[in-house]
Amino acid sequence: IVFWFLPYAIATGNAFIVKPSEKVPLTMMKIFEILNQLDMPKGLVSLVHGGKDSVDAILEHPKIKAISFVGSTPVARYIYSKGTANGKRVQAQGGAKNPVVILPDSDIEMSTKIIADSVYGCAGQRCLAASTIITVDDHKREIKDALYETVKSRTTGYGWDDGVSMGPVINPESKSRIEGLIQKGIDEGAKLLLDGRNTSISGYEDGNFIAPTILENVALDKELITTEIFGPVMSLISLKNIDEALSFVNSGSYGNMACIFTGSGANARKFRNEADAGNIGINIGVAAPMAQFPFSGWKDSFFGDLHGQGKHAIEFFTQTKVIIERWPNIWSRKF
The missing domain is CATH 3.40.605.10 (Aldehyde Dehydrogenase; Chain A, domain 1)
Structure with a gap:
């Protein structure tokens, strides 16, 4: 930084x-x-x-x-x-509460892998980590199921060990805070699709580990949907179309990053023109600008x-x- x-x-x-x-x-x-x-x-x-x-x-x-x-x-x-x-x-x-929209016309297999990297890279402890994933027109749950399978396959552990894709959070206080927010989401009505709490890694039992977690159908009118979790937690919601998705993206108090995964140039153009965020990604999970461009952020x-x-x-x-x-x-x- x-x-x-x-x-x-x-x-x-x-x-x-x-x-x-x-x-x-x-x-x-x-x-x-x-x-x-x-x-x-x-x-x-x-x-x-x-x-x-x-x-x-x-x-x-x-x-x-x-x-x-x-x-x-x-x-x-x-x-x-x-x-x-x-x-x-x-x-x-x-801070940030970065939304990522995934449309049914995207490459779902590749998109879900990129999104998982964005959500869980650095155990979600970075300002450009994806947080709220918005599936659009996903009546058959193809996108949700693909996300679930991709996330479930990730391995949590000591970062230098072979095959590990995600390490611990920074300290015990962060672990406790994140686990408390997971419970808050459940109390607000979200479905715990994947629970990363109570994770123990052999040889590192005292580590601050939380495995990848997914909260589905997070309440749109409660507190967690607007709270920066800063941890390995995906908030998964479903909306009907790109207009509803944009309305949700623009309703937040943060404006650090917003991304969309789509195969449609028209949808991409609409999103980059209308999304209220300083860093916009099209088929990109972490919209980090190269050095010749400003690291933009809007609103709060x-x-x-x-x-x-x-x-x-x-x-x-x-x-x-x-x-x-x-x-x-x-x-x-x-x-």
Whole structure:
């Protein structure tokens, strides 16, 4: 995530401070071991650890001019409001509840495999993970059954073991929260099609494992359908047509990503024009833009006006200056 911002910041002449998540500090420590081998000016890139006190110190420091953030929506809103109140530029990327629509004219076998990778990659702990899967006109349950069989075949375990396709969630608190949300969905009327709770992996009995889970017919008027689970849980709903699917997609408070699987160019065009999300995927499960394009997010998925990556990042990390000069040999102005 840091590399959505860091290269652009130093390329435009800035020093850069990285404050990694206190839950996963080791990755950035390893990266800084590599960065320290480069012939860069001392202090150009710095690493600071800590929790909220460190965050507030950054947000309040008068010499820090801009803040980039990726995390949950409540924290993104806090970062944006406090940072801007202190006169800083802020780009704060928040949470997501990414919908994926699958139409009956799609390649169902391949589409369901791609969708499963999107939902359960990184155990669902990423901002572009698919969350709510919307099957359209699936009266014979061909799409649902294909999704079920694909998901059921995935293996949970220690990531370095052969054949494992999904590892644990980040910590015991996340495991407890996710399992609580699964139960909440059931209490709200959803059918537990595949239960990943109470998963035990031999040799790693104390691990924070939750196997792939599917909740079918999640209530559209209850809380779970709008809650970012951030875990290996698929919310599966059925709608009649693409118009109903688009209406559902656009009704959410988040706008990070929306994808559709279809064999119809007309449906694809309609979706990319009408879906209210910053990153749109057509027959793609994770609509992550390449570096030359901004990592867009809309609504409660982003606070700010210039996103990470692409031209947005160059503009964000640049303080513009306009200089107007004249050097005539003979002055033409008369007073």
